[in-house]
Amino acid sequence: MVGSALPAEWKDLIRSAGHEVSWRRGEVLIREGETPDRVVLLERGLVKITAASTNGFTSVLAIRGPGELIGELSCVDGETRSATATAMASVSGVALAAPRFITLMEAHGGFALAVLRFVAVRLRESDIGRSDLGALPTVARTALVLARLSQNYGSPVPGSVGGAARRLAVNQQELAGAVGASRESVVRVLRELTERRLIVVSRGQILVHDPAALTVWPDTA
Incomplete structure (x- = not known):
């Protein structure tokens, strides 16, 4: 399990409120520029997170795996998707509609805090990674x-x-x-x-x- 995986009790909460979805290799889970409609809790398989630059180069920002959320930030702030998530192999997970995700955060303070910590850990890992790799x-x-x-x-x-x-x-x-x-x-x-x-x-x-x-x-x- 990676550092940014959600605690078990909150993964269970998402499972109880969402529905199971699966994707084949190469299928897009969320797409850059789209309106946020759901978050996804990954259960099996790997997903690459990519973003396109103005010069046409596609950067791999991260790879996500079981226990991790994707698409949560744009669902919270309401902005369009900032990156694309694509299945690297067979992937399965639980999709939770954005309004339901927000409702759960409002109703369960512990869940909202877990999501905040989840995001903070990922941002910290990203900052450390860029610092280590930059030079x-x-x-x-x-x-x-x-x-x-x-x-x-x-x-x-x-x-x-x-x-x-x-x-x-x-x-x-x-x-x-x-x-x-x-x-x-x-x-x-x-x-x-x-x-x-x-x-x-x-x-x-x-x-x-x-x-x-x-x-x-x-x-x-």
Whole structure:
């Protein structure tokens, strides 16, 4: 579970008031520029959060997984969606209409506080992430982003040494968007990581043998 997952009691509240929805890989859950109509509690699968810039480049702002809310900010302030959420694989969750979401926050102070804390943790994580990554070259930035994504959202690999290995359902283009670099630059880094046997790249997936080792690479390479 990542730091920004909602506590169990409030996830249960959302489940009781919402309805189950599922999406296939590539389907859009919420779209940038649209009027906010619902929040979604993710239950299974990963979602990438992207935003389009004026020059046409699409940036991957974050990846979200089980236990996390998406779409809550625009439902609170009533502004149009600031980003698009797209299923990276099969995704299921609970959709809760925006008016019902607001009603629950007004009726349950504890729930409103949990949502506020949830948003605060995500903003703090985002600020720290930008600070850490801002001054790093593409090589180190790619390794650190891959380490964090695999630690937070990767699936454990049975039989791996010390149980450290994680399999991450992300393709090279999505990783490049998260790193903020060209696909070609990220592919070169992945090739080097593969040669050093730190990762294994396959179609739509990256197996990371030891995410912790990537947080200090290439200093210890």
